[in-house]
Amino acid sequence: MAREDPESRGYPGDPMDLSLEWLPGGVNQCLMTLSTLDAAGAPDSRTMLLSEVTRDGFFFHTDALSNKCAQIAADARVTLTILLAEQGRQLVVQGTAEPADAREVAQAYRDRGPYLQQLAWMNTDEFAALDDASRVTQWAQLATDHTAGFTPPATWTGYVVRPRRLRFWEGAVDTASRRVEYVATDGSWETSFRAG
Ligand SMILES: Cc1cc2nc3c(=O)[nH]c(=O)nc-3n(C[C@H](O)[C@H](O)[C@H](O)COP(=O)(O)O)c2cc1C
Structure with a gap:
């Protein structure tokens, strides 16, 4: 594995x-898989x-009562x-999740749309256990009661992942796929080019 000046x-x-450079501008525009470790040490995603x-x-951002938290x-x-x-790209980030600050x-x-703002209030196991008709009527009732919009529930929370290792994978049609890996070492980043 060659270490290089990137x-x-x-x-x-x-x-x-x-x-x-790789990730789309703006907010709430990209999906990812978040992996954590469960109480038995097994990966959860x-x-x-x-x-x-x-x-x-x-x-x-998520619900403070969720398993992941x-x-x-x-x-x-x-x-x-x-x-x-x-884009034929994958970015894998290993790091540590820290609570994001309250303002963020x-x-x-505020950046979530009305559906996701309401979901943050109704995304409970109790609501999930209701019959389908009740889930629809109660959802519609809460929306009607909050036409001016929602404020965040007390359980709304967020994290920032501080990276320790990042692997940028890029596919190609005219040559092999490749990853550029950055690993944090003693306050700087060590870079290497890896097989895809
Ligand atoms: C497309 C998509 C986007 C999602 N986005 C979020 C999200 O931003 N925050 C969140 O808490 N759950 C989100 N979920 C739900 C999670 O996948 C998950 O089911 C939920 O957070 C409970 O996870 P946990 O029990 O492992 O904590 C999303 C699910 C899908 C399919």
């Missing part, structure tokens, strides 16, 4: 520059919206798998 090959030295990427890291509280190591199928979490709620 800039001599046209790649930035800071992987967040490449993340910002689910699809999530990648809410935002900044120089601070990768943000996602309990898992992160016990072990904050996570992996994000971001597939950009149309509130802004992320």
